Amino acid sequence: MPKYKTRQREILLEYLKQHADEQISVKQIVQSVDTQEISASAVYRNIAMLEREGVLKRCVRGNTKEICYRYTATDSCRNSLHLSCRVCGKSIHMPSTVAEKLTGITLEKMGFEVDKGNTVIYGICKECRK
């Protein structure tokens, strides 16, 4: 939660919301947003802050060397497991019926309580497997 509301922050948040389903790198953001509107350093500073605040979650996309972020303010993400394709970078929401099954097994067999909102399962999605 930023202290002030600035035009730059609105632009950045708007961009992030529009890409809420993807995992994007800061570099990508910097290259996508209009540099006339928001400078690179402001992007970096804001991203770091949003990560600190828990609005963005750091994740890694398999086939690049870049650290990526996912926008997690929309609480659709908060309590569900996500699958992340290391090939296309897509983030897939796992239906709660399936998620409950997985977390149930983990709890039963391992005594481990899965934090769904914070767990990302990496692998290869249906389309990319073909």
Next chain:
Amino acid sequence: MPKYKTRQREILLEYLKQHADEQISVKQIVQSVDTQEISASAVYRNIAMLEREGVLKRCVRGNTKEICYRYTATDSCRNSLHLSCRVCGKSIHMPSTVAEKLTGITLEKMGFEVDKGNTVIYGICKECRK
């Protein structure tokens, strides 16, 4: 499989074997090995080659910004899921019987093939739940 066997490569492979259980970044390697023995650029070039050859596997380490590698000539870690406790920080290895069950469900229900070596499930462990 390198074409030639050089002293630098032996040093690097020796280092990697000794850290086979860990996920290390190239930066770490560069800082650890004796620069008198092997230059940074040789480390980078060799790591890239070993990755291409499948000897090293790129993987994700949760809380850092670095891309890490794991030596996978020994396939001990390659095929197992890990649980990470948010409270005590412990990393727990999940037995393959349980892991197979989870990945099986994910594949069946979602068509998603889980990359076990790269996935970390966050949550709270048995002891910390009490």
Next chain:
DNA sequence: CTAGTTGCAAAGAGTTTGCATGGCG
């Protein structure tokens, strides 16, 4: 001998930081 490999230094790429200016509340 030949082709792959190395070290060095320079170039690149991405990210962080210091500082003066600007703007939100």
Next chain:
DNA sequence: CGCCATGCAAACTCTTTGCAACTAG
């Protein structure tokens, strides 16, 4: 007005690359 945020440019760090010298096979 006070403080936080921004833009710019410089500094930094990590990584890649060009090139001449070296070396394994």
